[in-house]
Amino acid sequence: MEKSKIVMGILAAATLGACQSSKVKISGRLVGADARQVYIEQLSAGGKAPLIDSVSLDDAGNYRFELKNVPSTPSLYTISYNGESVPVLIEGGDRLTINSAGSFARNYTVEGNEESSLLREFNLAYVEGAEKLNDIAAAYARNGQSEEELKRLAKAYSDEYLRIKRAQLAFIVEHKASIAAVYALSQRLPGDRYLFNGQGDAVYYRTVADALEERYPQSPYLASLHAEISRLDALQNLSATVSEAGFPDLxxxxxxxxxxxxxxxxxxxxxxxxxxxxxxxxxxxxxxxxxxxxxxxxxxxxxxxxxxxxxxxxxxxxxxxxxxxxxxxxxxxxxxxxxxxxxxxxxxxxxxxxxxxxxxxxxxxxxxxxxxxxxxxx
Structure with missing residues (x-):
């Protein structure tokens, strides 16, 4: 009986130590391109991505990163290969496997982290939608199009744009307690300055901030979320002061x-x-x-x-x-x-x-x- 308790205690301590580990290992296999280097960068709360490390692929396309002192709260990183980058969420103790064949950004897979898998789900759909918009815009710009064809392309662009936006907002609301929602908040389609319509964006930022505060109270992204909420609230207050003469008051x-x-x-x-x-x-x-x-x-x-x-x-x-x-x-x-x-x-x-x-x-x-x-x- 005592021996059983000791074994259970050792196992519990080992499990606790693993959960609290600040080390992260990322490995995988990338094939289908001539590039030999893989890079990892960390996205700060301000959106900047300083280079953390780089490694070379072996002859079979295998690679391996080992990171130390990684916080227990999930943080955003990007893995870059062959000129393409994909986002991942990493926390201390993670063991991630990221593989790809062909286009890295379109075909990558992630195993070992639920948040990263969720982020992949959003990112692949968003990238695919953005590429469709680019293809429609390129077709619209070609010479020799009939007026009827131009109208069809314009409608196709508008429909695809709205579909992407609806999917983005739905993802943010559905996964508001995930750091993946923070990433989704920051994504903008070509020509976009706002997430949705500028003044109404605060509700999405506030929804995510409230949920993250409960789940990840130590998250470094909370400060930037609250700063953006304050800015959007101030913008809404300014918009409410448009004078009768027709200019926005300050x-x-x-x-x-x-x-x-x-x-x-x-x-x-x-x-x-x-x-x-x-x-x-x-x-x-x-x-x-x-x-x-x-x-x-x-x-x-x-x-x-x-x-x-x-x-x-x-x-x-x-x-x-x-x-x-x-x-x-x-x-x-x-x-x-x-x-x-x-x-x-x-x-x-x-x-x-x-x-x-x-x-x-x-x-x-x-x-x-x-x-x-x-x-x-x-």
Whole structure:
């Protein structure tokens, strides 16, 4: 009896030690291509993928990775071979087998980890759908198509696009407590900036964050999920402040901490100017704008300048060094600022010109072009 208890105790300790192991082994066989190197990278919570290791295939196409100090909470990695990458979820103690014959991204299999198998299910369907969209787009772009054929292709593209989106959202909701859902949240089809429709995306991020908080409270992806939820909530709040005049209102703090509403400038001709203090051309652009401001300010020209920056000292020092005379505001969120999303700013610098009635009449005007518009409007 005592001997049995001792054996059971040893087995329990061994099992516990295996569960708590931080070592991971990944092996498999890749055939059907001439490439000899396999790479593994870790996707950080910020989306970057630093290289962890690389190994060579043997003559039969076999490979093997051994990783140490891997956390017990599943993390996203990518395995790359022959110019193609596939995502996997790895946690300490895993023993994964990843095989492929032919195209790595289309034909790979995963054994040994339930989360990775789930991720494979999503990824293969998503990649296949994206390839169909590319094929339809290529057919549409070919010369000599009849109008009827172009309409058919346009409908086929729209139908496939909606099918992929519905499948993506369904996967996220169904597997909300899986890290695979985090990966699915980040995938975008060509030309997409949002998961679904921008403002409504927060509900999906919140659904996944709530489920993960319960299942994986130590997950490194929770912080980025909550940050995205905050950004989307702020965007929705901004969208609710669209003024009767027809432009999205903004309320952002100036360098003294006082919030300034864009709509408080109605009745003037207003330039909403998005810029970055760290851009090399900011000094020259602001110098040109100062000349126009001094010339037209008394006639009713105002500038509402939004700095895209995360460092308050950098922003304030630049404003003071360049002696900027207009309204300077910054939410210190950098490229995550909701103001960029609501005004669809994709590059810096950028600006919008609003007339006295509150209508946006022009965008991205500088120098002579801006002065000509000001002459007309004032």
């Amino acid at each position: 309320e952002i703090a100036d360098m003294y901490g006082k919030k300034v509403r864009l709509s408080s400038l109605e009745g003037n001709v207003v330039l909403i100017d998005f810029w970055s203090p760290s851009l090399g051309n900011s000094n020259a652009l602001n110098a040109d704008l100062k000349q126009l401001y001094e010339k037209y300010h008394d006639s009713g020209f105002e500038v509402y300048q939004v700095a895209v920056e995360t460092s308050k000292p950098m922003w304030i020092n630049t404003v003071q060094e360049q002696s900027l005379p207009w309204i300077s505001v910054c939410d210190l969120r950098g490229e995550a600022s909701p103001a960029l999303t609501i005004y669809n700013v994709r590059k810096l610098p950028a600006n919008y010109l609003i007339d006295r009635k509150g209508d946006i009449v022009a965008k991205d005007l500088y120098g002579t072009s801006l002065e000509q518009q000001l002459e007309k409007l004032l």
